[in-house]
Amino acid sequence: MADVQAVLSALRVFNGAPDKTSLEEANTWLQDFQHSPEAWTTCNVLLLSPDAPPPAKLFAAQTFRTKVTYDLDQVNSENRMALRDTLLAALQTYHTGPRTIIVQLCLAVAGLALQLPAWENPVQxxxxxxGKNPATVPVFLQFLTLLPEELNTNTRIPLTDEEYGERAPKLLTRNAHKVLDILSMYIQAQGVTTVIQREVFGCLRSWLVAGEVPPVDLVNTPLFTFAFEALDIDELFDIAIDVLCELVNETQEIQDNIHVIQVVLPRIIDLKSRLVTDHxxxxxxxGYTRLFSQAGETYRTLLVEDPDMYYPLVTAIGECSAYHDLDIVPITFPFWMRVAQMLGKKATVPPFFQDAYKTLMSVVIGHLRFPADISTLTGQEADNFRSFRHVMGDTLKDCCAVLRTDTCLHAAYQLITTALAKGPNNVTWQEIEAPLFAMRSMGAEIDNGxxxxxxxxxxxxxxxxxxPRVRYASLLIIARYTEWINEHPEYIHTQLQYISTGFEDTDAEVNAAAGQALKYLCQDSKQHLVDFLPTLHTFLKTTGFKLIQDDRRQVYEAIAHVISAMPMERAAESLRTFALDILALVHGVTTKPNPTKEELEQASNGLENLETMFYVIRSFGEELPSTCQNSCGEAWTIFDNFLLxxxxxxxxxxxATRVIRHGITFFGNAGLPVAPSVAARMSQGFDATGIPSYIWIGGKIVARYGDEKQNVELQTAIRGMYELVSKKAVSILSVKAPGDIPDVLQDYIQMLLPLVDITPNIFFDQNIFPSVFRASLAGLTVVHSDIVFATLDLFRAIIMHECLRPDASGTEHTQWATVIRGVVREQGYDLTGYLLSGMxxxxxxxxxxxxxxxxxxxxTMFSQEMLQWLPGVLQQLPSASAPNQAKSQFLVDLTxxxxxxxxxxxxxxxxxFNRMSRKARERRRVGL
Incomplete structure (x- = not known):
């Protein structure tokens, strides 16, 4: 009774409006209680007590299901049949409901049946x-419905594959005929209600999904006939469709099921008239769309081989594709895709299918059309419609596979010319935009010839x-057709002119489309656009400032693609021309005493554009053109003053640091003279601000130039950066939780990784390394995968450093090894704790x-220390994640x-230890 009262008390916490701590404590207590052997008896008392509140009874039923899954080993084998009888008695008690309790108890019985070979025939x-008392038939049907689902989906039941393979067929396959017989009896029993019939169909569907009902057996039962009759009963319509769809799915092995298909498919085709009566x-x-599409997709080989016989099914699916509800239309798309894949491999396509896909293409383009009053769409509706248009675009590609792309493009072209023939006052933009969108969608399929x-x-x-909507669509067509344009450069000038007018449009989306079109045109036709570069430079200086930054950045990206195709010397001159414009802007802002917010924003945008160009061009190689020889120093002077x-x-x-990052890649060894200055500025910047991008660049400098061991100035700068940055990182961690500064932690760890690898003489400095080791432990405490992986890599590099190998020699190696061993002995307890806690x-x-x-x-290295650390570490690990049994076993095994x-x-x-802990965690995640 004490346990009963404790459970009731914990559950009462959830009824009010308690604080988060109380909820967590109550939840943890209840989960711990579910683990205990006493829970079996306590939950039986709660279930059988008429005075127990409903939440307690539901908790008791859930606990039985959970314990059958995880804790059946707590019940002696001789007592397990008694447990079965207890569960069956509880089902008798609750046969009138609530349904939630019936479900949990049925799941418990199903799980027990799988694990209890002594129970010879649970279904019987x-x-x-x-099954013989009308009052308890719903309980029986619930059990039958859940049995195959539980056996096939509950992977947490602790059975070997061999044990499962032996037991599951006894429960399911050997009872399939019996289940069909009893369901057939129920479906036509005198006085049967639609509620019972719906549950019969739900049970049948469950066994079909599990693959336990042979289709040939099903079609010879009253269940098959009634599934079609049930389509006239509103309460049974959806579940009848589900059953028929699953039956079709189970006959997908065409040759093995051809005789069944010859019975099923005509009955489905006969439903075509319902598309009119139930329109x-x-x-x-x-529902009909689901059934027709499932049948079409499953029997597509029959349709393709004998379209004359099965064309009514194809036309039925075509009618479904033409339906006005755009939530229903996509159900048909997988059918059209799979049939197109088959037809696309044929030398000739039957005329019937050509007509079907021509009709489909017209239907889809019609669906693409925006409403006459676009303002009638809410924001979410507009987003959904745009997303749906892209899905329909894939179906247009299927049409291309069947009809050939040029045929489809020409059909869309004809729709536009026909609309334009009405005259400017009689044509709507929607009539033109929809086929334009179709042309864009089909662009990926065009033949460049x-x-x-x-x-x-x-x-x-x-x-x-x-x-604007027409211009937007047209520009995106150009963006999609740039590979074709590259093969036909005579079209470049005209397209550039049209793109240029797009930048002059007052509509922001048109501007963006123009930027995208220019980017792809320059990317795909860069070798043809070299002579247009001065025009683009003039455009930026005269018109570019009118563009929003996203569009301007795309123009710079386009220009960079053209530069990347030029001979190196000329490319360097062109890059310098555009870069100097940006650097002049940055320098101008830097020299102003009090620049405005707008001027600072212009400088920031300019840096983003320069970054974009560097990203595309990347590098000219180790031997820079003469034009770039002095550029690195000149540029760094501007950046240094800007950051200062x-x-x-x-x-x-x-x-600024993002540009510097690309500058390191671009200039390579030519950047070595300024590297010490950059390292100093980065460390000073981080020390003054705590902005992590400074140490991100610090790590890149070490990775790129750290091997220059003879460069005393650079090595001194790296050492100073390591010391100053580490001191600042330790300072930040003393006042902020690691979870509050993930960006700082990530960039700090990323800076340390090249240091330990390239400059160990700096990294293992005995004056700095101990605090670095402790600060790095914070990386193991954050919920951030990249940081965790990087931090583990760092500690692996430390613990497995070559200086610790038995064959290591040399004064430096000895010094480093001494420092590492000393720090690990001092902080190994914490490292062990973080490793196990994180794991x-x-x-x-x-x-x-x-x-x-x-x-x-x-x-291996610290055996005795590990045995001293481990008991305390394990004691601190939460039992919710690491059960005491798992801790004890781990300690015994490791000792x-x-x-x-x-x-x-x-x-x-x-x-x-990890496997046992994971099992406990998964159990808790299932919840109460």
Whole structure:
């Protein structure tokens, strides 16, 4: 009774409006209680107590299901049949409901049936106990419905594959005929209600999904006939459609099921007339669409081989595709895609299918059309419609596969010319925009050698109305057709002119489309656009300032693509021309005493544009052209002064350092003379601001130039940066939680990684390394995969450093090894705790291998220390994640590994500990 009252007390916490701590404590207590052996008896008392509140009874039923899954080993084998009887008695008690309790108890019985070979025929037992009394038939049907689902989806039940393979067929396959017989009896029983019939169909569907009902057996039962009759009963319509769809799915092995298909398919085709009679009932139309599409997709080989016989099914699916409800239309798309894949491989396409796909293409383009009054769409509706248009675009590609792309493009072209023939006062922009969108969608399928359809489209574009939506669609067509344009450079000038007018449009989306078109045109036709570069430069200086930054950045990206195709010397001159414009802007802002917000924004945008150009061009190689020889020093002077003045501004610092990052790649060894100055500025910037992008660049400098051991100035700068940055990082961590500064932690760890690898003489400085080691431990405490992986890599590099190898020699190696051993002995307890806590907590699954590697080396090197650390570490781990049994076993296993000096067992022991902990965590995630 004490346990009963404790459970009731914990559950009462959830009824009020308690604080978060109380909820968490109550939840943890209840989950711990579910683990206990006493829970079996306590929950039985709660279930049978008439005075127990409903939440307590539901909790008791849920606990039975959970314990059957995880804790059946707590019940002696001789008592398990008694447990079965207890569960069946509880089902008898609750046969009238609530349904939630019935479901949990049925799941418990199903899980027990799988694990209890002594129970010879659970299905027959359930028939005898519940299946013969009309009052308890719903319980029996619920059990039958859940049995295959539980057996096929509950992977947490602890059975081997061999045990499962032996037991599951006894429960399911051997009872399939019996289940069909009893369901057939129920479906036509005198006085049967639609409620019972719906549950019968739900049960049948469950066994079909599990693959336990042979279609040939089903079609010879009253269930098959009634499934079609049930389509006339509103309450049974949806579940009848579900059953028929699953039956079709189960006959997908065509040759094996051809005789069944010859019975099923005509009955489905006969439903085609329902598309007319039920046209205004969207839900029924959806059901028929599902059934027709499932049949079409499953039997597509029959349709393609004998279209004359099965064309009514194809036309039925075509009618569904033409339906006005755009939530229903996509159900048909997988059918059209799969049939198109088959037809596309044929030398000739039957005329019937050509007509079907021509009709489909017209239907889809019609669906693409925006409403006459676009303002009638809410924001979400507009987003949904735009997303749906792209899905329809894929179906247009299927049409291209069947009809050939040029045919489809020409059809869309004809729709536009027909609309334009009405005259400017009689044509709407929607009539033109929809086929334009179709042309864009089909653009990926065009033949670059096409000389008919594509030229007509590109010649037509400049003649189209100047409506923003039309211009937007036209520009995106150009963006999609740039590979074709590259093969036909005579079209470049005209397209550039049209793109240029797009930048002059007052509509922001048109500007963006123009930027995209220019970017792809320059990317794909860069070798043809070299002579246009001065025009683009003039455009930027005269018109570019009118563009919003996103569009201006795309122009710079386009220009960079052209530069990348030029001979090196000329490319360097062109890059310098555009870069100097930007640097002059940055320098001008720097020299102003009090620049305005707008001027600072212009400088930031300029830096973003320069970054974009560097990103595209990347590098000219180790031997820079003469034009670039002095550029690095000149540029750094501007950046140094800019950061000195504005480096406390997070956004500006971020922009500047991103350009510097690409500059390191671009200039390579030519950047070596300024590297010490850059390192100093980065460390000073971080020390003054705590902005992490400074140390991000610090790490890039070490990675690129750290090997220059003879450059005393650079090595001194790197050492100073390491010391100053580490001191600042430790300072920040003393006042902020690691989870509050993930960006700082990530960039700090990323700076340390090249340091330990390239400059260990600096990294293992005995005056700095201990505090660096402690600060790095913070990286193991954050819920951030990239940081965790980087931090584990860092500790692996430390613990497994070559200086610690038995064959290591030399004064430096000895000094470093002494420093490492001293720090690990001092801080190894904390490292061990963070490793184990993270492993059983929030570390990604892929990180476990690193944890094992580090742990194995630490145990090998510091065996006695590890045995001293481990009891305290394990005691601090939460029992919710690491059960006491798992902790004890881990300690025993690891101690044995150390005492036997069998360090291969360390891996086994930690993986076993992790597996036991993961099982406990998964159980808790299932919830109450």
């Amino acid at each position: 037992t359930m028939i005898e106990t519940f 205004d009932d969207a839900e029924k139309f959806r 096409d000389k008919v359809a594509v030229p007509k489209i590109l010649d037509l574009i400049p003649q189209l109305p100047s409506h 003045k504005f480096g406390t501004n997070y956004d500006l610092a971020e922009r 059983i907590g929030e570390f990604p699954e892929d990180a476990i291998a690193n944890v094992v590697s580090i742990f194995r080396v630490m145990t 044995a590994a150390v005492n036997e000096r069998n360090y291969d067992r360390v891996k086994y022991s930690i993986l076993t």
